[in-house]
Every structure is written in structure tokens, then in C-alpha cells.
Amino acid sequence: MLRCDGVHKSFGATRALRGVSLHVDAGEVVALLGENGAGKSTLVRCVAGEVTPEAGHVWLADRGVAVVHQELSYVGPTSVAENLLLAQLPRHRRFPFLLDRRRLVERAREMLAPIAPDIDVRARMSDLRVGDRQLVEIARAVGAGAAAVLMDEPTAALTAAEVAKLFAAVEALRRQGVGILYISHRLDEIQRVADRAVVLRDGAVAGTHRIGEVTREDLVAEIVGRQLGAFTREHHAEQVTEAGASLEVTGLTVPGRLRALDLRVRPGEIVGLYGLAGSGVELVAKAVVGAVRATGEVTVDGRRLKRRTPAACRRAGLAHVPSDRREEGIFPLLSVGTNIAMSAMADRGGAALVTRASDREAGRHWAERLDIRPRDPDLPVSALSGGNQQKSIFARWLAIRPKVFLLDEPTKGVDVGAKSQMYELIATVAAEGAGVLVVSSELPELMSLCNRIGVVTRGALAGMYSTASVDEQQLVDAAIGGHS
């Protein structure tokens, strides 16, 4: 049904896939496992035909493959039936410019019958629950004749009841002889639905197992199993002063995404947060600074923040480096100097005077200290490499001497050299007494940087571990959730 032979794919210097081979037979459910960045999404895109592999082949059965992405694509305000048959709406026999509503409903019911007979095809798509919308998408894919279905994290947003319905649908498809490639982080679910599991690690297949012949522990070990990064920070407990907290967060809640999160970062401490995609961990920093609407209390250096907006947090000494550099970090049209000077300028108030020379001076000063290259503060920041852009954003905050740093994926899309410079920088600000919270999907990074690491699962803090007494495997295990 679906077969990959030695697929290679690189993006710039990053080798995302290094000769991946796998196959899905008719009526088989194959789980694809791996950490964030292991190459799963690239493989999905290769199979879906969105990117072309440099070497190797993707073989599909005649009828092709359908991909059900995490973000569903549907027309919300129209009916389920119309969504199902959008590409081949039945026309009226005598007046072919009119829609044949009766046949539309009939055919839609036929398509849904094996998968989700209880969904009303006349309901509006946007009125359905997430799980039902997903089932409609699957029905559309199979109805259009797909021989294989690729599901990317299908249960990430589903309730337990919806998951059960989805599994029933998967079972129905399996009986029809459809091959399914099922991508998920949730090992307990995989053990329920899959026949085989393929583990991807660093862009290559690390192992293939029949479910039932492999233990959960072995799978986790295989998902993680790799070398630690070169950087290691000396993190002795005595470096951290017990007294006080730089940052204290209590009951941080984002409806539907985060549940009553409590966190404490002491001066000089680096606390990591780890979670899989969709766990809610990516929202924590933004919720703290008020960039997404959240309830709960935040205390910075002993003072409770009354209003939580990025501007109020800036004044309280809370710096936030967002994960999406291009969308939320840089001002692409402005110079490196102005980009760096932005937060310090905000501290001085709108009426304060500045000149191009003062922007340039700030740029030169920080470019020197953080090794931002090229050393030209007049260059538009968009001309810099990812790593140097990230340093510029970091410099923007360093200039106001914050008491707390919230770093969202600080080394995402940053090359190896700049990465270790970022690590040293983070270690330095902590050594100077700032509290640091690092949200990262890279475990080795957290293991080498942090004093403690918290794991977020399904919107809640599942545990807080001292880095000295935990290993990657335990953290991944906690992040996948379920046992322990």
C-alpha cells in the first residue's frame, strides 16, 4: 500500500532523513514513533508529496495516500455532507447547474456509515466536536479512494470518548484493507491500535517491532538513545541560594490548554520545561507574560504582578524570548541596532530622545559582547543568520538587566556554533543571579543546562526532577504519560 525505500532529505545543512525505509501493508496499522525533530514530519511530507526526497523512493498503491494532518482542513460554515463531497458534488439530473441535495445526503451517509454512522451529515461542520470533524476528514479521504491513510497525531486534541471512536474507525478501515501509518507520541494508544511500530531517531530508522513482542521500556529507550550534547554546565545545588524566588507562578491556567501550573525559579537557577508537541508546554512562557489570556498569579522577585502584559512584565524585570523568531521576535525592516535597542527604549518611555547614532552604539556594544556577526549595526536584522538574529533578541533583553528570563526554544533553528554560545550566555546570566526558565523540546539541551526539569503532560505539570538524579529516558517516559 505504502512503501519508502532509502529516503533522504536535507534542509540546508540539516539532514532530516537519512535513508528511511518502511512499508505499510493492506489492512495493517503501523505506528511511527520518535522524538520532536527525529524526522517524522519530514517523512509525512515526503509521503504526502509536499517535498521531494533527494534520494530514494516513495511507492504508493494506485489509489494513493490521504494525509490527516494535525490541523484539519475543512469548510466550517457548510454541512458535513458538502465537506465530504466537495470535489464531486452531485448535480441535479435535469438541471445540472443545481445541486442534488437528496443524493448529496445519501452519498454522504454511505461514506460515513462504516466509520461514524452517528454523525448527522446535515450538521454544520463547525458545530461538530473536534473528534467528529477528524472522522469526517478520514471518511472523505477513504471515500475518495485512498488505499493508505496517514494520521499525524490524531489524538492530540481528543477526549477519551473521542479516542475510542477514532480507534473504532481505525479498526473499520483495517477491515476494509486500508493501510494506516499512525504517528503518535502516546505509547499506550499505540499498543492498543498498532500492529507494528517503527522508531525514527535522528532521521533514520532505529528499529522496527511487532507490538506485543516489545516492551514499553524498550521502545522509550530506542526513541531516546543518543549521545548528549558537548556543552555541560556545572550545576551544583549550592550555587543556588535557597532563599527567595526570582519567579513564582501559581495556578497558571489557560482554559483547555494548561491546568493550574505551579512553578518556582530561584535566583541563579535554570529550570527547564519539557513536553511533547500539544502538551501545552509551548504556551507556558506566553501565559506567564500575558501574551495569551491566562489566569493565575505571577510573582517576580517577591512582587506580585497586578497586570500581566508583556509591557508590565518588562517593567517588572521579566524578559521573554519567543520561540518563533521571524513572526514574534525580530523587526525585519529595522536595523540590528534598533532591534537590540527596542526593549531598553521601551523602558525609557516614548518621549525620550534617541538618534540613529544611539541605536548604532547599542548595536555595536552588544554585537561585541555576544559575538553577533557581521558587526554592522546598520544592517537590517533580516540579513543575519538565525543564530545571530536570536542573539540580537537576547541582547535586546540583556540591555534591561532582567531578573528573570523566560526562553522559549532558545536554540530552535540555530546552528551548532551559535548554540553553544547561547548555552554559555544562559549559564552566565544565571551565574549573575537571574532566574531562568527554559522551555525546550531538546532534552540534551535541558539536561546540560538545567538544575531542575519539569515535565508537562496534557496541560499539567506531571513532575519536577532534579537533573542530577534523572535521565532522559525517565523524562520521555513521564512526557509520554500514562504509567509511573
Next chain:
Amino acid sequence: MTQTLTARLRPALSLEGALRSGAALVVIYAGLLVAFTIASPVFLTGDNLLNITASVATLGIVAAVQTAVIISGGFDLSVGSTAAFTSVVVAELLSAGAGAPLAIAGALVVGAVVGLGNALVITKLNVNPLIATLGMMSIVRGAGLVWTDALTVVYPADQLAYLGRARIGGVQVSIVFMLLAFVAVWAVLRYTVFGRFVFAVGGNPKAAFLAGVRVDRVRSIVYVASGLAAGLAGLVIASQLIAGSPQAAQGLELSAVTAAVLGGASLSGGQGRVWMTLVGALIMGTLTNGLVLMDISSFWQMAVLGVVLILAVALDQLRTRARH
């Protein structure tokens, strides 16, 4: 030697370089002047040039601030209606016997209030600036017509002459006001933190918000300033007409946007140069004047204005594409 010279000249000579430096605009303006001078014997006379500057004054005042609004990623289409409404307020106050100081204060208050209205609708109700100010344009225009029954309000001619009609050394005072508006906007954009924020908010509002810039406040101030500029323009109109007219300044907002975009302000925000907007405004004023001299009806002028607006935006797109 020659090689390095041509290498250095090439960017300026290419279409892209010319568009970026604004040299193209100045050349276009020069061409326009030459063309009208040839076409009409009266064009290049002192009196006519003063006519042009007088007509450019109101446009320039609102276009200067409009540039800042566009750089901040917004739009203000309500300036024409506000100027007209303000002229009525001024005329009513003066004919009721209130002195010039009160009339001036009244004009500025009206402008600021309309600007604040725009700001609140845009930042609190999250209405797209185009729609918010389009609505405001209609509201204010309607209010002026209702108030006056669409009639012009006349006031004693000895009042307020200095604003629109008086001259210092041959130059209208209104031109001085316009230049002051340009200098003010230029200085604020270039030499204050607030000015940097305007560019930052227009260039990447999300990043500005996360960097701790109070984005809503920055945008609000920009719209209030635009309202104030419209109020000032209304004063100049009232002084020029020796009356307040609810129908005055039709299309002023489009001319202002056209001038700013001609001058290189990017409709996607984050970019623009105030002094080039002045050149844009001069082009608009000269074009209108030249068409009048050539006896082309005002209806045609309207059509030409539309063509220039579309050309200016197309030019902006070309510039954006050249950048990527």
C-alpha cells in the same frame, strides 16, 4: 576606475534602485512641471505657484501625519470629513461671537475627539483600521450635513484671516503650518523612542507587543495625532473659504494616502519617509492645478486622482517585490 564607478552607479540607475532612493519621484515631479509649463503659459507664474502651494497646504498637513499612520500599519480615511466638520465648527463658533482662540481650540478638540474615536474602535473593538476610519468618515460627514442642513456657514471676514489667507513675505501662513507639520512628524519619527515604536508596531506588531511595547497606546496616539492634523486642516479651510462647509475636503483622505504611498510609505506598514510624502503631496497639488489650467473638468480630475492612487499602490507592490 570606470568599472567601480559603473558598479556604484548601477543600483541608482536600475529601476529598483531608483524606486528605493525616491529619485524616481523627484524626476516624475520635474517632468510634470516641465510638461505643464509647456502646456500652459500661466503655469510657471508666481501667482499660480502660490495657488499650488495654497492648495497643497491642507493636503500636506494631513498627509504628513497620514504617513505616520501608514508606517504604524494603519490607515486614516476619516481626515477629509473631519476637516470639513471642523471648518463648520470654526465658522459656527466665530459667527456666534466666540473669538479666534476659542475657535482654534474648538477645531483641535474636534479633531482629537474624532481621532480618539478611531483609536478606540481600532484598539478596543479590534476593527480593521480601513473599515473603522471608513465608518468614521461617513459618520462625521453625515453629522456635519445634518447640523448645517448641507449649507455653508459664513462668519465675519475680519476673523481668522492669518491662518489661510495672510502671507509672510509672499508665502501663505498655511504653508508655514504645513511645513511645521512635516518637521514635527519627521522629528518625532526620527528622534524619539515613540517614533521607533511607530516603525516597530508597523513592521511586526506581535514582536513589538512581546518586546514590551504598548502597541495599543502607540496606535492610539498616532490616530489622535491624525485627528489633530485634520482639525488643523479644517481651520485652514475655514480661513481660506471665510466659511465652514460640510461638503469641503471631499477626497482629501484619498489624496493624503496617495501622497504618502507615492512617497514610499508601504501599505504593509513599517516603512515610509515623511519628506518624500511632501513631494507626493506637491505632485498631487500640481497635477490638480495643471489640469485646471488646461481646462479639464473637475470630474476628470477625480478620475485622474484615482488613476494616480492605483499607480502609486502598484508602485508600492513593485517595490515590495524588488525587496524579496
